Amino acid sequence: xERARILTNSILVCAPLMARSAEQMVVDMQSAKAQGAxxxxxxxxxxxxxxxxxxxxxxxxxxxxxxxxxxxxxxxGGQYEGDEHTRLGALRLAHDLGADYIDVELKVASDxxxxxxxxxQAGGKVIVSSYLNGATPSKEDLGHLVARMQxxxxxxIKVVSNADDIxxxxxxxxxLSRSEVPVVAYSLGERGLISxxxxxxxxxxxxxxxxxxxxxxxxxxxDNLRETYKVENINSDTKVFGLVSKPVxxxxxxxxxxSTFRHANYNGIYVPMFVDDLKExxxxxxxxxxxxxxxxxxxxxxxxxxxxxVHPLAKSIGAVNTIIRKPGDGKLIGYNTDCEGSIxxxxxxxxxxxxxxxxxxxSPLAGKQFVVAGAGGAGRAxxxxxxxxxxxxxxxxxxxxxxxxxxxxxxxEAQHFESLxxxxxxxxxxxxxxxxxxxxxxxxxxxxxEATLGSYHLVxxxxxxxxxxxxxxxxxxxxxxxxxxxEMFLRQAIGQFNLFTGREGFSSSHLFHFFLAxxxxxxx
Numbered sequence: 001x002e003r004a005r006i007l008t009n010s011i012l013v014c015a016p017l018m019a020r021s022a023e024q025m026v027v028d029m030q031s032a033k034a035q036g037a038x039x040x041x042x043x044x045x046x047x048x049x050x051x052x053x054x055x056x057x058x059x060x061x062x063x064x065x066x067x068x069x070x071x072x073x074x075x076x077g078g079q080y081e082g083d084e085h086t087r088l089g090a091l092r093l094a095h096d097l098g099a100d101y102i103d104v105e106l107k108v109a110s111d112x113x114x115x116x117x118x119x120x121q122a123g124g125k126v127i128v129s130s131y132l133n134g135a136t137p138s139k140e141d142l143g144h145l146v147a148r149m150q151x152x153x154x155x156x157i158k159v160v161s162n163a164d165d166i167x168x169x170x171x172x173x174x175x176l177s178r179s180e181v182p183v184v185a186y187s188l189g190e191r192g193l194i195s196x197x198x199x200x201x202x203x204x205x206x207x208x209x210x211x212x213x214x215x216x217x218x219x220x221x222x223d224n225l226r227e228t229y230k231v232e233n234i235n236s237d238t239k240v241f242g243l244v245s246k247p248v249x250x251x252x253x254x255x256x257x258x259s260t261f262r263h264a265n266y267n268g269i270y271v272p273m274f275v276d277d278l279k280e281x282x283x284x285x286x287x288x289x290x291x292x293x294x295x296x297x298x299x300x301x302x303x304x305x306x307x308x309x310v311h312p313l314a315k316s317i318g319a320v321n322t323i324i325r326k327p328g329d330g331k332l333i334g335y336n337t338d339c340e341g342s343i344x345x346x347x348x349x350x351x352x353x354x355x356x357x358x359x360x361x362x363s364p365l366a367g368k369q370f371v372v373a374g375a376g377g378a379g380r381a382x383x384x385x386x387x388x389x390x391x392x393x394x395x396x397x398x399x400x401x402x403x404x405x406x407x408x409x410x411x412x413e414a415q416h417f418e419s420l421x422x423x424x425x426x427x428x429x430x431x432x433x434x435x436x437x438x439x440x441x442x443x444x445x446x447x448x449x450e451a452t453l454g455s456y457h458l459v460x461x462x463x464x465x466x467x468x469x470x471x472x473x474x475x476x477x478x479x480x481x482x483x484x485x486x487e488m489f490l491r492q493a494i495g496q497f498n499l500f501t502g503r504e505g506f507s508s509s510h511l512f513h514f515f516l517a518x519x520x521x522x523x524x
Contacts, residue, residue, distance in 0.1 A: 011200045011232075012038040013225055014068065014208050016216065018046040022055035026062045032211055036226040039066040039100070039206070044090060045079035052090040056097055066100035068127065076105050077131050088112060095124055101156070103127045109152040117153060127184070128154035136161040136168035136187060142175050146183075156182045156205055163187035165276055167284040169195045176202035188218040190249065191274045194242070196220055198271065200234040201289075207231055228255050229269060230262065239268040240289055241500055244281065244303070244323075245296030248272035250440060250465050253294060256493055257500075259518050266501050275299070282306045288330060292500045293323045297436065300338075300377020307334035317384045318409070319377035322496045335499055336381055341492030343385035346430065346460050349483045366390035368457075369429040373420060373447040375399070375406045378462050379434035383410045391430065396420040396447075421449050428457040431475075438469040446471040453478035464489050 015032035017040050019025045025042055032040050042059055044050055060067065071087050072078020080087055091102045095116045101124055104112050109128045116126060128149045137145065142159070149157040157179070163169055172185045172195050182205035186195040197220060199207045209222040225231045243253050249272070257270035268291070275281045278299060295303050300319040304310060307320060308331035314320045320334035343365070350364035370386040372379050375397035383393050383406055393412035396419065397403035403414035415423070425431070437447045443466060453459065459475035464485030472482040497503075 011204055012066075012206050013222065013231060014039045014041055014206045015211050015222055016041040016043065016208060016219075017211075018043045018214075020046060020048045022047060022058040025059050028211065029059075029062075029064055029067070032222070033065050035211055035222040037065065037209070037211075037222055039068060041068040041070055041103075041208070043078070044069065044071040045073070050090075052093055056090065056094050056099075060094070060097045060099055068101040068103055069094040069099045070103040072103075073105070076107075076129075084108065092116060095119075095126075099124045101125050101127050103129050103158065106130045106149055106152070109149075109154065113153045125155035126153075127156045127158050128152050129158035129160070129184075132159065132161040134162070135164050136171050139171050139174050142171055146175065146179060150181055154181065156184060158184040160185075161187045161192075162189060163192040163195070165280065166191050166194070166274055167277075167280050170284050173198065173202045176204050179203070190218060190247075191276075192218050193220065194271045194273060197225075197229055197231070197269070198234075198240065200231045201236060201238050201240070201269070203236070228258055229271075230258070233262075234269055235267075237267055239291040241268055241270045241292045241294070242273040242290075243270070243294045243296055244273050244275045244278070244299060245294075246275055246298065248274050248296070251296065252465070252489070253493070256489075256518055257497065260493075260497055260514065261501075263514055264497075264501065264503065266503075268500065270294075278303055278306055282332070286330065288325060288327060291325050291327075294496055295321050295323060295377075297378075298376065301380070304334060307332045310334040311336065313339060313384075316409070317380045318406075319380045321377065321381070321492065322499055324499050335495075337492040337495030337499070338378055338381035338488070339385040341490075341495060342378070342382045342432070342460070342462065342488040343389060344491050345483050345487035346432070346458060347389070348487075349481050350458060353481060363389035365430065368392065369394065369426045371420075371423070371425055371429055371431045371456075372396070372434060373417070373432065373437075374434035375403045375414075376434065379432075380406055380409075382432045382434055382460075382462070383412065386430070386432075387411065396423070417447075420447060423448070424452060425455045427455050429455060430458050430460070431456045431480075432460045432462070433471055434462045436463065438471050439463045440465045444470060446474060450474050450478075453480060456480045458483065460488075461485050462488060 015037040017028045019028050029040050071090050073080045095102050113126050175185050184206045196207050208219055209225040210216040210219045243251050254270050261268045300321055303320050314334050314336035317336050321338045322335040324333045368391045370391035370393045372383045372395045375395050386393050387410035393410045395403045395406050395414050396417045398417040400416045407414035433447050437445050453475045458481040460483040461469045461471050462485045463469050467484050467486050476482045
């Protein structure tokens with residue numbers, strides 16, 4: 001995505017307010033300011049028994065920061081169902097009283113914009129908005145729409161869509177980076193989240209964030225914008241990285257990677273990418289600005305075919321969890337950091353115990369029965385890693401053919417997942433859960449019979465939300481060493497950081513301790 005102009009970040013963080021009274025709007029404005037908002041969008045159509053003169057004076061006279069006054073009619077997705085004359089009169093009054101911005105729909109903008117600007121040439125600015133039904137239009141159609149909006153004399157134009165697919169957002173980024181007037185453009189819903197997060201990079205005028213306790217679908221919170229993403233630091237040179245997954249809302253990756261980028265003084269942003277179709281995603285996002293990806297459930301195996309090159313370890317595993325776009329030719333290179341991340345976490349826990357009982361030069365996994373629940377991307381990485389350390393691997397999966405395929409790779413044994421409930425492991429065996437069982441919000445299940453947990457020397461759970469899963473609690477009660485998915489998450493993330501930034505020389509010990517501190521803060 002080439003940019004027609006150099007973009008600088010002068011974006012304002014705006015909190016939408018939908019209180020039921022003018023007095024509560026004033027309270028909420030103060031709260032929004034305290035939470036990091038630069039401006040607020042006041043929705044008059046949510047105020048019960050709205051009285052224009054009294055309520056607007058209350059709001060504008062007591063505003064602690066710039067206000068955008070919106071009075072959205074039902075026909076444009078709002079709550080107002082009265083006559084247009086009254087509605088537009090309230091917007092005129094808001095402008096007369098000194099509102100910093102009024103928001104006017106394109107359908108009625110032509111006359112109103114000229115009228116209020118002629119009346120108060122040095123007054124507040126006018127935003128002309130358009131809420132689109134259905135999929136995001138093509139770049140050409142968006143261009144025509146923007147031309148019509150500019151022709152009204154708008155100071156700022158605002159375009160909001162409902163994206164059915166993350167690939168639609170590339171058209172929004174194109175619009176933001178090419179417009180000759182300030183633009184607010186984003187898409188609603190979980191698939192549209194990155195249109196908010198990346199708006200500062202592509203030149204957006206506002207980015208919207210929800211106040212604490214006022215969740216709005218598709219909007220990040222003010223705290224996320226200020227603390228996790230630090231939107232004020234994002235500019236046109238910021239490299240974009242993201243988690244390609246479905247779903248993505250559970251991931252702690254953005255908190256960890258973004259804080260690490262800042263710690264290392266690297267100009268990058270890591271965002272959650274809700275992807276429905278890998279092929280379309282990689283066909284659309286070809287710009288070098290999208291520099292790399294983590295790959296999560298359920299795509300670690302399927303994504304291999306979209307890589308131009310695959311690292312030998314990832315090829316042997318048959319799964320990729322990290323992709324880097326080569327700066328020169330744009331080729332996508334696939335890697336796997338799950339393998340060493342998981343096995344190192346397990347070995348470290350066993351070595352810590354052995355430091356008490358006497359150290360060994362061999363891997364503590366050598367010769368051990370190693371039970372893997374799940375033969376997906378994470379399971380494949382764990383199984384290959386265990387085999388490389390000399391363990392005897394048994395794989396359980398709901399797809400027996402998939403388990404058998406992995407068993408061939410690691411010279412192991414395959415069984416159907418249902419048999420795991422009755423499987424009796426050898427004393428001193430290792431159990432690794434590489435399924436989503438136990439992940440938030442379904443936290444009350446475990447993949448094995450509770451009675452068998454006492455036979456395992458160590459139990460590892462790749463799930464890290466919650467940090468202490470029921471499996472780990474039960475295993476701990478049975479006397480097993482337990483290793484949280486957080487430990488794997490940390491180690492694989494360090495590998496990803498090195499690949500993302502090209503900073504292999506960055507002290508891994510220093511980085512690990514930073515990651516560790518960040519991870520325990522965010523998971524407690």
